[in-house]
Amino acid sequence: MSFASIQYAVFLTIVYGLYRMMSHRQQNLMLLAASYIFYGAWDWRFLGLMLISTVIDYAVALRLRTAEAPRARKGLLLVSICANLGLLGAFKYFNFFASSLADLAGAFGITLHWTTLSIVLPVGISFYTFQTLSYTIDVYRRKLEATDRFFDFALFVAFFPQLVAGPIERASHLLPQVLKPRTITWDQSTRGVYLIAFGLFKKVVIADGVAHSVDTIYNAGLNVTWADIILATYLFALQIYCDFSGYSDIARGSAKLMGFDIMVNFRLPYFSSNPSEFWRRWHISLSTWLRDYLYSPLGGNHHGTAKTYRNLMTTMVLGGLWHGAAWNFVLWGVFQGAILCIHRPFAKGRKDAPPRTGLSAWVMQAASVAFFFHVTCYGWLLFRARSFEQIAVYTARLVTDFGNLHTSIPMPPFATLLGIPLLVLLDTCEYQKGTAQFYRHWVAPARGLLYAALAFVFLMGTSNEPSQFIYFQF
Amino acid sequence: MNRHNSSISNSEPSIQTRLRTNAKAALWAVFFLFLMDVSVNLLFPYPGDPHAMPNAVQRYFEYGRSTEAKLERLIGPTDETTAPIGFAGWLNPDDWASQPQAPAQPDGILMAVYGMSFAADVGNAVCEMDPRFTMRFIGGPSAPPNFVYAAYELDRGKYPIKVAVLGILASSLRGMDTLTGITMNFEQPYPFTYPIYRVQGGALYAEWPAIRSLPELRSALADPVRWNTFVEQLATHDRYYSPLLFERTPLDHSAIVRMARRAWAQRRDLQIVESLHDGSGFKESAPAVPVLRAILRGFAKSCTAEGVIPFVYLVNDRGYSDHLYRLLAPTLDSEGINYVSTHIYAPSDNPANFIGDGHFTEAANTRIAEAMHGEIFAELQTPLAEKRDLLRE
Structure with a gap:
């Protein structure tokens, strides 16, 4: 669903109308559902990737909250980084590196038979990966308190206005706005x-x-x-x-x-x-x-x-x-x-x-x-x-x-x-x-x-x- | 329900003043929009004389006028009050009397070209290259393949034609489900009409429009019953027909409404084109494809029966790469039809091959014409018996 489309105008109007009638908790749940619908409109299968990212980072951050040993904390951070960058690497860079390596080997007379993945790049993966990574890194650095409210965290990852092409929001800036009731000024x-x-x-x-x-x-x-x-x-x-x-x-x-x-x-x-x-x-x-x-x-x-x-x-x-x-x-x-x-x-x-x-x-x-x-x-x-x-x-x-x-x-x-x-x-x-x-x-x-x-x-x-x-x- | 957090905050100072200021600005905006609308009509009025050439800005603000309102401007009750475009492209053999009916030289070659300006340009280039060729051209602006085939069908068998050329324009394939250039070209309608073809049981059937000549169009415009019959036919059969775009309303006087209507027409056109073609080529599943192939088979069959050399000119215009060639080459090869595809001689991704209005440059036309001339000449040299053998193989 492109921003410059009638569909988005209708979507935003409905979301805004519902939003104005709801309490803070209801607003967040509705926005999460709307965000998934917005994202799923491209290809619902991509939602799975975002959910994996969301669940891993939510769990890692919660564990970081209680983990004190530096090794354990580093290990947890590594899990988050590997999972997020792993998904990004597989879906965005695998074919590029595979073909580049094959080309390089070819230049030296070595033939490599790499299998390239026939996959479509999930829309916005670079944006939400960086956004959710900022959360675990900030929690690791003790700059941010991990949240135990899963749906609110999921909304921070998937918030539809900036989900597909940014801005790449920091957890320290957007998450508090999700967690607290918002006031709409004129x-x-x-x-x-x-x-x-x-x-x-x-x-x-x-x-x-x-x-x-x-x-x-x-x-x-x-x-x-x-x-x-x-x-x-x-x-x-x-x-x-x-x-x-x-x-x-x-x-x-x-x-x-x-x-x-x-x-x-x-x-x-x-x-x-x-x-x-x-x-x-x-x-x-x-x-x-x-x-x-x-x-x-x-x-x-x-x-x-x-x-x-x-x-x-x-x-x-x-x-x-x-x-x-x-x-x-x-x-x-x-x-x-x-x-x-x-x-x-x-x-x-x-x-x-x-x-x-x-x-x-x-x-x-x-x-x-x-x-x-x-x-x-x-x-x-x-x-x-x-x-x-x-x-x-x-x-x-x-x-x-x-x-x-x-x-x-x-x-x-x-x-x-x-x-x-x-x-x-x-x-x-x-x-x-x-x-x-x-x-x-x-x-x-x-x-x-x-x-x-x-x-x-x-x-x-x-x-x-x-x-x-x-x-x-x- | 917590209404507080989602309500407009009352804590801001002078909210009523802000409301008033914004309302004032909004009213001023409406006023200025109205002023701009009126100014466009006053500063850039479309010329009332159908023979006058409007400038680019006048044309721009006219694009979104309803089809009926545009037709009223184009088609007057007499030839003098009708715009030149009103005379173009009618599938009426009486109008073609001025076209050559025999080769100019005693041992010359009469080449009939059916198509559009692209086909006429390359036909002329062939004739300039080799004076033995005389071109008989029947065409319409941006004519779709159904027009082209209908023109061939109406014209064949009457003159000593040695070569019949069908020009197929990639960007006009979208018109195969239309009955007229009025609907197919919303921004600049071409009033001529043509049939829609369907394939039933392997045979081609034509649905002819209720209006088939300029005099018929004139009389229909003056006769609401006849006009409604035509419009109903369009509504039933013509994929491009849309009452929102077609029917005249008082809002035609508003430049803003015209711009909105034009945008809507473009979105609609894009959807139709996307159902037939995507960035990588034409879609085999599009209903127009089997019809087009049947047209080519019918063309080959009737030409062979009449001893005429069938030739197809594939125009891959801007945005179509080699897509038309890839769609039709297998059919052309299997039917033994000679053809030239522009993607080899004037690739559409090279802007140097095109002039500003999207047609090929003279140099590009010459290259295409050389190829076409070579193909035709080789075919003319091949004895008929040999050709039959080749076809059998």
Whole structure:
């Protein structure tokens, strides 16, 4: 059940209606049932995997509550990690590693006959695996009290708004909201509705609108020009941002309607002027998860420069691999790790330099943002490409075919062409005001105009060809 | 029941003020939406003259108008008040008198091409390549295979045709359960009609539409009884017919309603296409597939009986890779029908093969035409007896 569908609108309306009539306990049970229905709508068999994860982590955490011996605690944690990553590995990475190993052996003249599993990747497995892992790790670290309320814990794992594509919630943030009665405020409700509307605008008008243009070029193999690659990659940058942040907005909005507060996952990432800032703005729930559960345990930046770089690279490569079982995601992770490493000494140097002010500061900031946007776009080229050969050819063509303005990329639909400047305008307002709720301070006619413009362009965009959310495949 | 935790909190200051502010903003939003609706109609009015070319924005906001309202604009009571598209594609042999009835050169080859613009383009390219060829073209915009076969059936046996070419367009297979381009192409309806074919006991049967020519359409539009008969036939037989999209209502005047209707039409179209085709190819289980194969067998049989070379042009347009080829090649091979599939000469995943409106570039058409010309010429050189032997083998 996609967020951008009539089915979801009906589903959410029914769930919300029931929710408003129920007590806290009833609400939680109903939300759990609704979440399983929501998830089972893709394929009910995938529910089994989620239930296994839920039961194991619930039991492990309860045992951790009473276990005192460090060895026993470590053993319990290992059970949780192995079970969760084992499921993830089997369903997401087995075929990738098996075929990669066979290819590697083939390069040395050894023929390996691996059996590949004919399995479908369960939707959202990467998201809920990380979410539930955060619970057992936090309990192990004694940062969080284990809960004995199984159904509440199950709801924390399966909560439908953020189940399939995040944000990856921390147990310390979401579980207390599940356990305690929630209050729905007027502000939450109106903000929730706005977030859902804005998320749909980003997904339907922009992400779906540019998808065909991007796909045409990236599926075209090697028969493209410099201008095709540049335009398709710019559009992909827009597509992936609007697709993913649109999903997060709808998730947050849906949760807000029921009094839940889900973490912000995007803070205007394309206004970043360096890679470090980018990862504080892009997919925040994943980057902070990787920081807290991978980068920091590896030693973070506390053991010298070389180890800091090693930890950065390890974290980003695994972060890349989290996105998908393919070598281009690994390469994208390497690229992200590399630019973080390259940027690190510059960031140190800049800290010591006197701050710029006035026009020169603005110009420098704008230039940095523009420059780093293009660095990010090159990363998206690695991310979107279908093969190493395509990456190599496209990269070469960016240089050898420089300035060739002949294009064969299809023009995005009219609604999308109107929607893009509207999005840029709204994101710029948010950046300047420093809050996503900037519009709340506008006078009623101005807010009315904003809502009307969003609604009108959204209606125009409803005839864009719908496409699946990109992050569902991760 | 704990109502407190799920109620709107009363603890917030000035909740009534917030309510009032939000209500005001909502009312302003409604006002601006109304203003935008009116502005679209005033700023981008669709030209009243059916011969005038609307611009892209005018067309955009017109797409969602009901089919009946669009038809009223397209089809006037006279030829002068009818849009050019109104004349295209009618399966009326009287309209085809202007098409060549013999080869231009005494020893030339009359090649009949039945299809759509893709087929006409490649036919023209063959004729430019080899002046011995003269093309007799009968087609309609985005014509589905049932139109193409009906055109062939109506035209065959009357002229000294040496080669008959059926153009099959991958994206038009969805039209095999339609009776007219009015329903199949909601956004830009093509008024021509054609039959739906069914296979019963291995034989093809045609369900012809109640309207078969432009004059008949004109008179039906002016005669509610006749029009209703046609609409009822569409409702019964045409898979694309939907009263929500077809019937004119006063809401046609609203740009917002038109946009919503267009979105609904697109979702509906997508569902129909997905029942026939997914990303990996056409579905063997789709009801249109056996009909299409029966059409090809019927085509081969009648051509062979009349000493005409049957030829099929498989157009795998954008989004269809080699899917049409994979669907039909086994049937074409087993029936001994020569064919050319575009996926070899102009792969649909290479955008350089296409112009902006989705047709092939001139260079792509030339490559396809060379292949087609080669195949046809080789077939013309093969003695009839040898061909029969080959078929027997």
